[in-house]
Amino acid sequence: MTGLANAQSEGLTSSPYSLYGLGVINQTSIGKTNGMGYAGIGLRSETEINNLNPSNFALIPQNSFFYDIGVVGELNSYSNASYSESKSTLNFSNLAFAFRIADRLGAGVSLVPYTDVGYTLVGLETNIEGSNETFNSNVTGLGGLNDLSINLGYGLSEAFRLGIKASFLFGNIEETEGFAISNSYFQLDEVTNYSGVRLGIGAQYDIFKDFTIGSTVQLPVSLKGNVTRSVYKTLDDVEIQVEDEEGDSVSDFKLPLELGFGLSTKLIKSFTLSADYKHNFWDSTEQSENVGTYIDQDIYAIGLEYLKNERGFKYWDRVRYRGGFNYDNGYLAINDNKIDGYAITAGLGLPVGRTSNSMLNISYSYGSKGQIQNILVKENYHTITINFSLEDLWFRDRKIN
Template identity: 75%
Template sequence: MMNRILPMAISFLFHAMVMAQSEGLTSSPYSLYGLGVINQTSIGKTNSMGYSGIGLKSTTDINNLNPSNYSLIPRHSFFYDIGVVGEFNSYSNRGDNESKTTLNFSNLAIAFRIADRLGAGVTLVPYSDVGYTLLGLVSNIEGSNETFESNVAGIGGLNDLNFNLGYGITEDLRVGGKASLLFGNIEESETFTISNSYFELNETTNYSGLRLGLGMQWDIFDKLTFGSTVQLPVKLKGNLTRSVYKTLDGSSITVEDEEGDNVSDFKLPLELGFGISTRIKGSLTLTADYKRNEWDTTHQSESIGSYRDQDIYAFGAEFQRNPKGFKYGQRIRYRVGFNYDNGYLAINDNKIDGYIITAGIGFPVGFATNSAVNLSYAYGSKGQVQNILVKENYHALTLNLSLEDLWFRRRVID
């Protein structure tokens, strides 16, 4: 079984990487800045628990929010999780309203046990998304009072390929590490027409870098777990490819290509995370996380904004009446959550903060495994109608197939 499943899973992961670089996963106007919109989305059930889970002790599925949790993968188990997400976004400012819909993958992941108290996994999630279109931008023609209109569009984003390893030092203390390969490209284009002349500029910026992280979970009591994570700062190397296409007075055509131009490194900050979870009467699980991202130390800025230290607060709850109940309804999991992000980008000294309300349900698949179909809904709001800022509201629906395969279990025949 392992020889069939593992190559298929790896092939699926790499196929998704290629697709992720060529498809827009967002339509947010705030993806215009930096690497685009940085994602908080997770894997499986934590999508509906406010994206919390640093301190969540889980033995039935993949928890990618803390690498130390991989040490809890049960013997003979092989987990894999595949997710897709659809978003409906609406935007408003002082003069206009607009809405868009996007659909794409949200994650791919595998996890397995290596030895006693030692587990590993590979996950692929979008790290950032770019997908914006600006139409009818008015600019002045240098040296005259005339103006022209241009259209600007961007698409792409970065992928985050994680290699995770978790080890249980004792029954109550677990540690883990991860190496994140960040890679992808951002394609931007600008077009305009003046009289009989047409101009088109296309730029593709490729980014890549390796980021390291650590995690820990400690069972303070039997049903109370504390967790922490750290992701080290890193500089993402950038490489720019530019092509220019011109038609002058409808007759002369010039094509210019410039490849390999260097662009400034993009700095990702030190990220610290702390979380706690508890189980109440065996049926209710509560989680709470706090994350701190030190953007100030990167000293980065945009043309009309700057990066500021970021605080994220996340809370979640899951209820399951009886995990081993014979009735199907007793094994269904119900989840809710809340997430508040005070933002990492400030435009005209106004930070772009936002909140997300989540809910979801987990439908068990079969009785002998931990397989489940997880359905998550999220409503989020970001920004504000003020000056040049845009108010963004969105609805997101995520479907995760969180499946468990069992290896090498001997059948008992009477």
């Protein structure tokens, strides 16, 4: 390969590592947790949507309806031993809402990107079979999978909550390869569609008033796939043949069993600490890439939020200040090198009005992934997410003095 992987600006990502598997697994969440290192499995939240643990939906207040709409912008820079480049993307990050059904029973629906694909490989050199001649081709990939989730949370008591999550994963990955030999041009388009339903469960328990633990389980699933291919051939700028093939099945892509544990606690009076650990059993999927294998993954996340006075008279007393750190040791090993990465996050929760829990959540993260070694690429990225976390109040009696 003579060129470095880069990205198309209309993609949801520009990471060169989106070349592998289903693409880069989306890490951004909903609302406040983006600024807290993406930690929230044990985070008790009654004023915003916490989609990291379905059991938390049991805490949706009576007569409240929560919305969360988000956008994300990302600036990536990546380099290998001889080349570097930068790309930026801007796109939708999530759509979610949550509401109470009955006493201690809440529900929510969310739509988020599950994986993102956006890469270009320039100048791939290939030998012509039966000769010593070679040709160069360019390959582009775009797309990814979406996660449409339905969550239910129920409080067995004031302190203990259980939840269930059903996710419909769907989407496609488009890959185009084009190359020229003499005065002929060939282009192969492949569109691979994947879909499947994944189930998960969650729990939260308030050991003390200001100390909560939580856990989540995501069950393994095999995503069914099929591919449609189109071949275009031209000679002297005249298209001489077009072949469209019917969809063929492809190997299932297996998602592993995922276990998560978390806790949150109040420190002093104004600080909330949240910490998570996740282990994903990729080894058991027995999958591999052409250049690597899938191995078990560990993710560590920690976040801190400062709130001086939730009902304070001064606006800045009600602003929430957040920071966090996330480390992911990776799930893909290329030439026996794991692709690990980290992210440092910061955020603000800006109240909208005084009579509701509506919030404008703004977060920033700086992250790094990979390394300059062999065929690997070092990637650094800056990410900004903006979430409109809004509360609508239903059926509340108005008081008139």
